[in-house]
Amino acid sequence: MIQFDTVHKRFPNGTTAVHDLSLDMPEGGVTVLVGSSGCGKTTTLRMINRMVDPTSGTIRVGGKDVLDQDAAELRRSIGYVIQQSGLFPHRTVLDNIATVPLLLGWGRKKARTRAAELLETVGLSADAGKRFPHQLSGGQQQRVGVARALAADPPVLLMDEPFGAVDPVVRTQLQDELLRLQKELSKTIVFVTHDIDEAVRLGDQIAVFRTGGHLVQCATPAELLARPADDFVADFLGAERGLKLLSLTTLKDVPQGPAPESGAWTLVLDEARRPLHWRTADTGTGTAAGTELPVRPLKDTDSLLSALNESIASPTGLVARVDANGALTGVTSRDDIHKHAGQAHTTASVAI
């Protein structure tokens, strides 16, 4: 969908922001651009919708050279979301979302109807549409920013650190929302972030840049984590890259057995077979008999990383597994989780 062919950007002051970049961003996929500050991520993004023009090389969107297209028209046909949402402060939320449809001549009624639909799509109430941006929380403003970018249903969405200014809990919620939306809409998304965890979570492919605008490696999250191209990429991924890889695999294929019904610890269930807590049966655990400790059951869709974490936290070393209704399906041992964690690494390393 988006192709960079030996694209170079040198600003008039002599700074090379992007160095001979060749990169394909596939249709319907999320390409995440990561790297340290000043390595050319934003410039790369802004060249796609001609907010910045390249010094040399070619950028094609949908097969067409962007330089052959009118810059304003191109910008209207590509969704753009930035940090701090970039909303117009004196326009209502609904009018903010309707901006591009109005520019495209949709007419006020149709544009507002579309804006109202999108409010719902991004998880905001109709009431929020009547407010002004400053009357919303930071996370809500970012949702409006996403809705505005989606308003004219563009095939391409450019997102420049869209969730950079919100707290980690809201950030995770916004990432979940984006993943949900993307499942439905299959946009071609280019996403800039500093946060490698965000990149691993959202990216179908991750492009790692280093200072001077050099692309060092572009790969799927699993490939990047299992086989970083060099020390720069490995350092960027961080010391826990082995654990991050486990966040990409689910618990689904890890075997489970029946929960212990006797012994040092038993799992107490409610009448719907939902795990309530672990309880000591005798003093063999070093804990007084009858002591209750919390259980955090996991579903098949939870990651191997969550399972590993829970197996360490669980007093029994067992992870309780539940179905979609929260009812117990079985338990999995720490050893089985370790074994599958090791296999996940081996598979990621050799599958490439």
Ligand SMILES: Nc1ncnc2c1ncn2[C@@H]1O[C@H](COP(=O)(O)OP(=O)(O)OP(=O)(O)O)[C@@H](O)[C@H]1O
């Ligand atoms: N208009 C400009 N004129 C001159 N230099 C610029 C201009 N815009 C960006 N630069 C420089 O180009 C380089 C790349 O900047 P860019 O904003 O693309 O990096 P970035 O990776 O997005 O950084 P950050 O993560 O800090 O946002 C930097 O050295 C920056 O100072």
